Amino acid sequence: MNTYVNKCLTVLVLISLFFYGCKPKTKSIAENEITFDSIRVEKVYHMFDNPENPNCNFQLSYVYPVKMSDKTVLTSIQQQFLLDYFGDDYADLTAQEAVTKYTDDYINSYKELEDDFKLEVERSNGKPILSWFAYYEMSQNEIIYNKNQILSYLVNFNNFTGGAHGAHSTRYHVIDVRTGKIITEEDIFIEDFQEQLAQILVDKIAENNEVQDAKELENIGFFSVDEIFPNDNFYIDDTGITYGFNEYEIAAYVLGLIDVHIPYNEISHLIRKDSPIAQLAF
Numbered sequence: 001m002n003t004y005v006n007k008c009l010t011v012l013v014l015i016s017l018f019f020y021g022c023k024p025k026t027k028s029i030a031e032n033e034i035t036f037d038s039i040r041v042e043k044v045y046h047m048f049d050n051p052e053n054p055n056c057n058f059q060l061s062y063v064y065p066v067k068m069s070d071k072t073v074l075t076s077i078q079q080q081f082l083l084d085y086f087g088d089d090y091a092d093l094t095a096q097e098a099v100t101k102y103t104d105d106y107i108n109s110y111k112e113l114e115d116d117f118k119l120e121v122e123r124s125n126g127k128p129i130l131s132w133f134a135y136y137e138m139s140q141n142e143i144i145y146n147k148n149q150i151l152s153y154l155v156n157f158n159n160f161t162g163g164a165h166g167a168h169s170t171r172y173h174v175i176d177v178r179t180g181k182i183i184t185e186e187d188i189f190i191e192d193f194q195e196q197l198a199q200i201l202v203d204k205i206a207e208n209n210e211v212q213d214a215k216e217l218e219n220i221g222f223f224s225v226d227e228i229f230p231n232d233n234f235y236i237d238d239t240g241i242t243y244g245f246n247e248y249e250i251a252a253y254v255l256g257l258i259d260v261h262i263p264y265n266e267i268s269h270l271i272r273k274d275s276p277i278a279q280l281a282f
Helices: 002-021 071-088 093-111 112-121 194-208 214-219
Strands: 035-046 055-067 135-147 152-159 167-176 233-235 239-247 258-262
Touching: 035 071, 035 093, 055 093, 071 093, 071 135, 071 152, 071 167, 135 233, 152 233, 167 233, 167 239, 194 214, 194 258
Parallel strands: 055 135
Antiparallel strands: 035 055, 135 152, 152 167, 233 239, 239 258
16 A cells, blocks of 8 residues: 555656646746835926916926945946936936926026017017917936846936927936946847847838838838838837837837837847846847
């Protein structure tokens, strides 16, 4: 009886080991230990402080890292966030200082239009076209992915300074949390990757728009498909790389931001084995 039981147990162990060994390999997913804070500003300024005059509408929502174990890397990431959102003139400030200065700079820039508005009032006998002076700027950044030592985020700007329509811009950024440095295409891909990746991007855009021939994209608002190339505007997540093309970059304004997601298995042959995203791609 004991022999029979032992044989049964042995068989069960072997079966369990077989099924365990046949389980597909899964990628580990670990949240990065970064704490974020945010600052939000909403401000309206009327020309000459008169509520009957045109105004600018300013809205800002800034998310930024405030805590992680490596202080040196934290400082580097904080500066990169400031640079990506506000530009070179603000990169050495604290988050609050940068937000305050950027807000003041925007309002002061709008105030420079007040003399033009005054002249327009005089020329139009007190009936200026108010829409010419109705400006706005709305900006925000957003954390997209914060795992496996990779931090992906976007910075988005919408603004209007006169004309037929406003302008919109979305920039993606990826940081290696181990070093605090931006990850570029050259860090990810093998040499001379551009031509092959460009073809993959074009094919994916065609697929997304349900056209058989990529050249047909030119009939629905895209510019020359032969001029679509990787633009270093991308983010990383668990599933792949997503490229973003802003209005007028590869297509007409009406098509807006064009996101192109490429799964890792479709571009693994172009990714370097020592890439900072290798743990996600392979």
